[in-house]
Amino acid sequence: MTQIDFDPVFSAAIRNELDARVSAPIATVPFWRRHLRLGAGIFAGASILIGGAAAATGLLPLPGAEEVTELGASVIETATGTETVQLGAVPDGATGIRVSLTCLTPGLFTFDDGAGIRCARDDVGGRSGGVIYTLDLAPEQQSVTITTAPESSWTVTAAYVSERTTEWAVNATGETYGVLNESGQPDLIAVVATNGNNGYVHSADLARVDGSEQAATFTSPEQALEWQDSMAGEAVSVPVYESDGETRIGEFTVQY
Known part of the structure; x- marks a missing residue:
C-alpha cells in the first residue's frame, strides 16, 4: 500500500498545536478540528477530497480546488538513488513546481520539503505507485531533488506552475459546496462514497x-x-448527496 509521508516539521507543529489549544476557547478550535478529521478515523472505502490533493483524483474541476496552470515545458527524468532534476529559469508568475513521481521499485522517495511517498512492491506498476505533488517555490529555486536509497528507482515529470484556489460553489438553498482547502470547509464537503x-x-x-x-x-x-480508544472498532456512516444536499447517492463511512 502506498503511504504519503508528510513533512516532520509540519507533523510536529500539529502535535504542538494540539497541546497548546486543547484547553483554548472554542473560537480557536478549528485548526485542531481540521486535523483531527484527517487523523481520528480511517475513511473505509471512501475519501475526503482536500484542495490540491483533488487534482490527483481525476475529479477536477471541483469548487474550492486548486486551479493549476503549467508554465513552460515539463522536464522528465528517470534515475536510481538520490538525484536533482534541473528545471531552468523560473518563468514569471510561477508559484510552485508540480511533480509527478512514479515508483519504479519499492522505496521511500522524499521531496525537498520533507514530504514524500513510500511505495511497497505491490504498488510498483499500478495506480498506487505514484503521486502528484506541488512544491511551494522557494527563492532562487530552479530544481527538484528526490532523495531515496541508492537502489531505489523512479521517474519524475516536473514543471513550474501557477496555482490559484477557486471559490466554493453555492446551491439553490444557499449552501456552499466543494473541497476542503486553506479557507476551511464548505457546508457540503466533496467525498468519494463507499460505492464509488x-x-x-x-x-x-x-x-x-x-x-x-x-x-x-x-x-x-x-x-x-x-474518546478515540472508546471508538476503536466502530464504523459510523453518513449519507452522501448530490450538490443539492438532498438527493442521496451513497454513504460515507468512518472506521475507527
Whole structure:
C-alpha cells in the first residue's frame, strides 16, 4: 500500500498545536478540528477530497480546488538513488513546481520539503505507485531533488506552475459546496462514497461521526485519546448527496 509521508516539521507543529489549544476557547478550535478529521478515523472505502490533493483524483474541476496552470515545458527524468532534476529559469508568475513521481521499485522517495511517498512492491506498476505533488517555490529555486536509497528507482515529470484556489460553489438553498482547502470547509464537503460515487456530505453530519464535534468538548489530550480508544472498532456512516444536499447517492463511512 502506498503511504504519503508528510513533512516532520509540519507533523510536529500539529502535535504542538494540539497541546497548546486543547484547553483554548472554542473560537480557536478549528485548526485542531481540521486535523483531527484527517487523523481520528480511517475513511473505509471512501475519501475526503482536500484542495490540491483533488487534482490527483481525476475529479477536477471541483469548487474550492486548486486551479493549476503549467508554465513552460515539463522536464522528465528517470534515475536510481538520490538525484536533482534541473528545471531552468523560473518563468514569471510561477508559484510552485508540480511533480509527478512514479515508483519504479519499492522505496521511500522524499521531496525537498520533507514530504514524500513510500511505495511497497505491490504498488510498483499500478495506480498506487505514484503521486502528484506541488512544491511551494522557494527563492532562487530552479530544481527538484528526490532523495531515496541508492537502489531505489523512479521517474519524475516536473514543471513550474501557477496555482490559484477557486471559490466554493453555492446551491439553490444557499449552501456552499466543494473541497476542503486553506479557507476551511464548505457546508457540503466533496467525498468519494463507499460505492464509488462522487458526491457531498453535510459538514455537520461529518462532524458528528469523525470526532470534530467531540473535539470541541475535550479539555486535555488525554480526553481526546480516551474518546478515540472508546471508538476503536466502530464504523459510523453518513449519507452522501448530490450538490443539492438532498438527493442521496451513497454513504460515507468512518472506521475507527
